[in-house]
Amino acid sequence: MRRWWVLLGLVVAAAVVTAVAVALLPDGDVAGGGAGEQGVVVGVVDGDTVDVAGVGRVRVIGIDTPERGECGFDEAAEAVTALVLGQTVTLVPGAEDDTDRYGRLLRYVEVDQTDLGLRLLESGLAAARYDSRDGYGEHPREDAYVRADAR
Numbered sequence: 001m002r003r004w005w006v007l008l009g010l011v012v013a014a015a016v017v018t019a020v021a022v023a024l025l026p027d028g029d030v031a032g033g034g035a036g037e038q039g040v041v042v043g044v045v046d047g048d049t050v051d052v053a054g055v056g057r058v059r060v061i062g063i064d065t066p067e068r069g070e071c072g073f074d075e076a077a078e079a080v081t082a083l084v085l086g087q088t089v090t091l092v093p094g095a096e097d098d099t100d101r102y103g104r105l106l107r108y109v110e111v112d113q114t115d116l117g118l119r120l121l122e123s124g125l126a127a128a129r130y131d132s133r134d135g136y137g138e139h140p141r142e143d144a145y146v147r148a149d150a151r
Contacts, residue, residue, distance in 0.1 A: 036090055036092070037055070037090070037091045037092075037107075038088055038089065038090050038091070039052035039053050039054050039055045039088070039089065039091065040052065040053045040086065040087065040088050040089075041053075041084040041085050041086065041087055041089055042085075042086075043085075044077055044080050044081045044084070044085055045057070046065060046066075046067065046068065046073065046076065046077050046080075047063075047065025047066065047073070047076025047077050047079065047080050047120060047125060047126060048060045048063050048064060048065045048076075048080075048117075048120075048126065049104060050080065050084060050089075050109065052089065052091065055091065055105060056104075056105060057102075057103070057104045057105065058091060058104060058105045058106075058107050058109065059100050059102075059104040059105065059106050059107075060107070060108065060109050060116060060117045060120075061094050061095045061106050061107060061108050061117065061130070061139050061141070062094075062095075062108075062117055062128060062129070062130060062131055062139050062141060062142060062145045063117040063120055063121060063126040063127065063128060063129060063130075063145065064126060064127050064129035064130065065077075065120065065125060065126045065127075072125065075125055076120065076125040076126060079119075079120065079123060079125055080116065080120070083111055083114070083116060083119065084109065084111050084116060087111050087112075088111075089109050089110060089111045089116075090109075090110040090111075091105070091107040091108070091109060091110075092107055092108040092109075092110060093106075093107060093108075094106075094107070094108050094139045094140045094141065095107075095136075095137070095139055096136065096137035096138075096139070097137075108141065115141070117141070117145060118141070118144060118145065118148055121145055121148035121149050122148050122151070126149075127149055128142070128145040128146045128148070128149035131145070131146070133146075
């Protein structure tokens with residue numbers, strides 16, 4: 001009989017924890033799916049790729065920044081570090097594919113309602129790329145990214 005009460009207690013506790021976790025997620029989203037998936041940035045690979053705890057490596061949709069050793073790499077990586085390292089970010093789907101050929105999750109990255117990709121474009125630290133003009137398929141923020149890149 002006692003074992004039954006312990007089991008019942010564990011089931012109730014699990015239900016309460018799940019309900020609280022779902023209630024705390026933005027817009028009622030369930031972690032792992034849809035707009036609003038969140039995580040803390042624990043590493044910056046370069047200006048367009050970050051490591052997010054519990055998610056993995058994330059490639060920012062629609063932008064390209066200089067690679068290591070290229071002019072502008074340090075500036076782009078430092079800007080991303082200052083904006084998102086240690087911060088909780090929202091990862092928003094929007095690419096035609098969920099991952100790129102390297103297995104990185106493709107997402108828009110937002111911090112405090114700021115679009116990281118757009119911020120980098122407006123700062124001249126990134127170029128609008130990997131979109132319909134390059135044969136990758138149009139993404140929802142493409143027009144805004146191209147306009148920001150043209151400035």
